[in-house]
Amino acid sequence: MFPFKRRAKTVAALDIGASSVKYVRLDRKADGYALAAAGIREVPIESIVSKEIKDRDSVIFSVQGLLDQCDPRTTDVVVSVAGHGVITDKFEIDKKSGAEAEQAILFEAEQRSPFDVDDVSMDYHVIHTDDDARKMEVLLVAARREYVLEYLNLLEDSGLHTPLIDTDAFAVLNSYEINYDIDPERVTALVNIGFDTTNVVFLKDGRFHSTRDVSAGGRVIYEVIQREFRLNQEMTMKVIRGELEASVDQDMLKATIMSAADELLTGLELAFSYFRTLAKTDSVDWIVLSGGGALIPYLPECVQTKLNVPIEIANPLRNIEYDPELFGDLQPEKIAPLLAVGVGLAAREV
Numbered sequence: 361m362f363p364f365k366r367r368a369k370t371v372a373a374l375d376i377g378a379s380s381v382k383y384v385r386l387d388r389k390a391d392g393y394a395l396a397a398a399g400i401r402e403v404p405i406e407s408i409v410s411k412e413i414k415d416r417d418s419v420i421f422s423v424q425g426l427l428d429q430c431d432p433r434t435t436d437v438v439v440s441v442a443g444h445g446v447i448t449d450k451f452e453i454d455k456k457s458g459a460e461a462e463q464a465i466l467f468e469a470e471q472r473s474p475f476d477v478d479d480v481s482m483d484y485h486v487i488h489t490d491d492d493a494r495k496m497e498v499l500l501v502a503a504r505r506e507y508v509l510e511y512l513n514l515l516e517d518s519g520l521h522t523p524l525i526d527t528d529a530f531a532v533l534n535s536y537e538i539n540y541d542i543d544p545e546r547v548t549a550l551v552n553i554g555f556d557t558t559n560v561v562f563l564k565d566g567r568f569h570s571t572r573d574v575s576a577g578g579r580v581i582y583e584v585i586q587r588e589f590r591l592n593q594e595m596t597m598k599v600i601r602g603e604l605e606a607s608v609d610q611d612m613l614k615a616t617i618m619s620a621a622d623e624l625l626t627g628l629e630l631a632f633s634y635f636r637t638l639a640k641t642d643s644v645d646w647i648v649l650s651g652g653g654a655l656i657p658y659l660p661e662c663v664q665t666k667l668n669v670p671i672e673i674a675n676p677l678r679n680i681e682y683d684p685e686l687f688g689d690l691q692p693e694k695i696a697p698l699l700a701v702g703v704g705l706a707a708r709e710v
């Protein structure tokens with residue numbers, strides 16, 4: 361009867377990563393968001409590799425275990441995809457509206473997508489309209505359909521329905537936007553370091569500029585520490601979480617992490633230099649780090665030194681009301697950077 365959509369009062373999100381699955385549910389309030397549920401559960405590290413699901417059963421087991429533990433009644437979850445199967449592109453077309461705009465965008469998209477249009481799921485978003493020049497800037501997101509279906513099927517087999525699929529990068533951006541004011545004077549890079557994939561989002565003139573996924577993250581650091589210190593999986597994770605500080609030679613740990621991070625740092629350098637060319641700008645003024653990589657000892661300082669850009673660690677719970685009890689044994693102020701994607705997804709309108 362009414363022409364407007366009903367806004368969901370609560371939205372749940374699952375961030376399925378190669379090292380852990382994160383769950384976040386956010387309630388909408390008159391003046392923002394309140395955390396209704398949250399949780400993290402580790403995934404066996406060979407179950408997902410570079411965003412490809414290798415062992416469905418163990419991922420389903422982790423997803424169901426996590427939900428049983430922190431929000432058993434959930435049925436709908438927003439999820440995200442990233443990495444090789446996803447491309448984002450930005451282009452400008454003459455300002456149009458309605459069906460005319462849609463046609464022009466689809467035409468342009470077909471010319472640009474490196475995948476066959478029949479094989480992709482596409483979405484677009486008008487990010488900026490320049491009324492004087494009568495132009496509009498369109499953001500295109502295309503994901504290999506086969507890859508998206510793999511995730512959808514997995515969720516269905518976990519007993520879940522998915523009202524919306526987003527990308528990791530846009531979730532990171534969304535979580536930044538709800539927690540911070542974007543400074544139009546400063547070129548900012550949001551860098552979300554995961555286990556296999558690092559999402560980079562550049563902000564310029566107070567809005568989204570572009571995004572890239574770098575195919576590197578904490579996995580190499582994990583493997584090198586395990587090898588160099590001759591540890592099993594559990595102990596390696598403990599060292600990385602800083603739980604064995606007293607029994608590990610910190611100088612050696614730092615040197616190990618610095619050399620293991622080389623591939624990631626080189627990937628980031630490339631992404632930054634590509635951005636500077638594309639955006640015709642000399643510098644990035646600020647890096648906001650999130651993801652589990654922001655918690656790896658010495659890694660944030662390596663990023664800062666290598667890229668020569670000051671960094672800040674993101675707090676995706678900064679503007680969100682929460683009861684620390686929801687986190688059980690976890691300390692929210694410590695693990696918050698891990699929730700960047702989950703918070704960004706749960707803050708979506710569905």
Ligand SMILES: Nc1ncnc2c1ncn2[C@@H]1O[C@H](COP(=O)(O)OP(=O)(O)OP(=O)(O)O)[C@@H](O)[C@H]1O
Nearest residue numbers: 377378379380554555556557578601651652653655
């Ligand atoms: N509490 C912690 N302290 C230090 N490091 C941590 C902590 N928790 C996770 N990490 C590290 O962060 C990395 C994982 O980050 P994250 O959880 O963001 O990745 P993911 O989402 O599982 O992976 P991807 O998105 O690449 O598939 C791992 O290298 C892990 O060792």
Ligand SMILES: [Mg+2]
Nearest residue numbers: 377554555701
């Ligand atoms: Mg991740």
